[in-house]
Structure formats: C-alpha cells, structure tokens
Amino acid sequence: MLLSLAIWVQNLEFFTYLRSSGETFPAILALHLCAISLFGAMIVATDLRLLGWAFRKSSIAAVVDQLRIPKRVGFLLAATCGFLLFCSKAEDYYYNPFFRVKISLLILVAVHALIFRGSVYNKPAELDGPSGAPVRAKIAAGISLCLWVCILCAGRAIGYVQSQPGEIRHFN
Amino acid sequence: MRSLPGDLPMLIQNQIISGQLAFPILECFHIAGFALSIGMTALVDFRLLGLGLRDETPAEIAGTSLWWMLGGLLVAIFSGFLIFSTDPDMYYLNWIFDAKMVCLVLAIVFNYTIHRKVLAPGASPAARRGVAATSLALWLAVVFGGIFIAILQ
Numbered sequence: 001m002l003l004s005l006a007i008w009v010q011n012l013e014f015f016t017y018l019r020s021s022g023e024t025f026p027a028i029l030a031l032h033l034c035a036i037s038l039f040g041a042m043i044v045a046t047d048l049r050l051l052g053w054a055f056r057k058s059s060i061a062a063v064v065d066q067l068r069i070p071k072r073v074g075f076l077l078a079a080t081c082g083f084l085l086f087c088s089k090a091e092d093y094y095y096n097p098f099f100r101v102k103i104s105l106l107i108l109v110a111v112h113a114l115i116f117r118g119s120v121y122n123k124p125a126e127l128d129g130p131s132g133a134p135v136r137a138k139i140a141a142g143i144s145l146c147l148w149v150c151i152l153c154a155g156r157a158i159g160y161v162q163s164q165p166g167e168i169r170h171f172n
Numbered sequence: 173m174r175s176l177p178g179d180l181p182m183l184i185q186n187q188i189i190s191g192q193l194a195f196p197i198l199e200c201f202h203i204a205g206f207a208l209s210i211g212m213t214a215l216v217d218f219r220l221l222g223l224g225l226r227d228e229t230p231a232e233i234a235g236t237s238l239w240w241m242l243g244g245l246l247v248a249i250f251s252g253f254l255i256f257s258t259d260p261d262m263y264y265l266n267w268i269f270d271a272k273m274v275c276l277v278l279a280i281v282f283n284y285t286i287h288r289k290v291l292a293p294g295a296s297p298a299a300r301r302g303v304a305a306t307s308l309a310l311w312l313a314v315v316f317g318g319i320f321i322a323i324l325q
Contacts (some may be wrong), residue, residue, distance in 0.1 A: 004193050022323060023320075023323065026319050026320055027316075029317075029319055030315055030316045030319040030320070032317050033207075033318075033319065034201070034312045034315050034316075036203075037207045037210040037211050037214070037311070037312075037315060038210065038211060038214045038312075039195060039211070040211055041207065041208060041211020041215060042209070042211065042215070042224070044208065044211065044236075045211075045212075045215060045225075047255075048240075054236045054240065055225070055228065055233070055236050055237075055239075056236075057227075057228050057232050057236075058225060058227040058228050059227065062225070062226075062227040063225060066225050066226055066227070067224060067225065070218065070223060070224055087230065092238055123287065131230075133210050138189050140202060145219060147306075149204065152203060152207070153200045155299050156196060156199050156203060157196060158194050161260050163288075
C-alpha cells in the first residue's frame, strides 16, 4: 500500500523530471543543507541557552520566544526540500533503512514536542530561575540536541545505501 | 585545463579509503561542523537584518557565537582535509572545488574583517544589511559548491 503510493508519487511528471534532470536534484539537496545550516543552529542556540552554555546576556525567555518563528520557517524550508527529494526517489527511500531511521527520529522529535512544549517551550516566563533553567528544561534541551545530531547522521547515511527488495547494496 | 603529472609513487596507504565507515563518519562531522559555523554566523547576520535575537546587540551575539562558529569551522576544515585526502586527483581537476575554495576563503576573510566592522554601534543600517546579505550569500555558495563537486565526477 505504502509502496504502491511511493511508486505512484515518483512517477508523477514533476518528480520524474526532478529525478532525471542532472542539476535539479543536487540543487534541492543543497537548499536542504542551506536550510539546515541557517536554521539548525537556531535549535542549537536555543538548547545551548537552556543549558546555560551560550547567549547568557539574553534571558532564556527572550531566546525561546524570538527564535520560535524563524525556527519554524527554517524547519518548513528544510522539510519542503526533503519532501521533494523523497518524492523524486520515493521507491528507493521506501527501502532505505536509514531513511526509516530518520523518519522514526523525526517522529521522536514530535513526541519530544508533545512532552515538553506544554511544560517548557510555551512557558518561557518560568524558565529564568536564579540558577538558570529548571532541570526539566535542561533535559528537554539535551534530548533535543541528541535527536537532531542523530537525524543529521541518519540523513547523511541515506546516501550510502541503495536497497531494493531482497538486496542491500553498499556503494560509495 | 589542468592535467595530472602522471603516476606518483604511493608513499602511504590512506586508511580512510580502506575503512568502510570512516568516510561517512567524516562527512557527518563535516556537515555538523559547517552547519554549526554557518548557523552561528547567520544568527549575527539575521540580527544585522533586524531578525531573530533582538535583546542583544549584534556585537553581543557575535561575542558568544564567534567561538561556536570557530569550533564548527575547525571541525569542518579538518574533516574536509581528510575527505580531500581520499581522492586528491579528482578535487584537483574539479573546477567547482576551486570555486568552493575561493568562496570559502572569501567568506572567512570577510567574516573576520568587514563583517566585524559593522558590529560596532555606529555602523549605518544600510551597511549592516549589505554586509549581512553578502556574508549569507558567501557561506551558502560554499554549501552549494560542496554538493555540486559530486555532479562533475
């Protein structure tokens, strides 16, 4: 069911063009990496501020509040590029174990948001205590950093495995 | 057009080529390093454009982000050297690699000269916006160059 959907998507005219044109696919990949560079560091900056390791001249509330919208814009950009990359080679990605790992990790990011958004990120006023952020906020920041580093590595690993049903071929 | 100087004697065996995991792990370090360094510079650039962290002055943001930026840059350059060492002939003949290196040097020089100057309180808003846009464009050109090296292979 998912597989037939993947094959249908990649055979759409637009995605067939993306796959077969020599420059378009790498251009979208480069945009994907640009979005990660520009906005991924905002996630890192927020997490570092929560941990008390950077940007200590700003209040935690200010960093969390002021980077919220740019982070969402950046995620949307990176995700859109990622979606286009996926759709143009959907069948390969469907079988790629690292793609599955990456999607699972992204689901964990959603779970992270469900757990910590209410108690940490949406209550910036409670974050600036006398000894920095409360422990739950620091735990949230640490988990977030780990998840995103793992997502980055899984994303890179996708390019090293090309698998079809019944065979996993490594190429470099 | 460049050409290679014929067969050179193999002096040492590059362990990165024979190890299966070494190259992908190097690439992960490379990506994490440049993402951190470019993103930390971008925080300053976004502030110069009036976006993002507004409670600190551009100079204050740079005061913190400069060190994270330098750390990321060193990781990216060091891993980049090792990646280069696996196939120097290919990079030597690849004009997109040349373009990437030119952009990289320009971006680094720009970052530590003109980019620093506009962080001072007296700089005009127009100069700040121009410098921020130039800085972002140079760094993103380096990322594009990195990806497009592969399509000439």
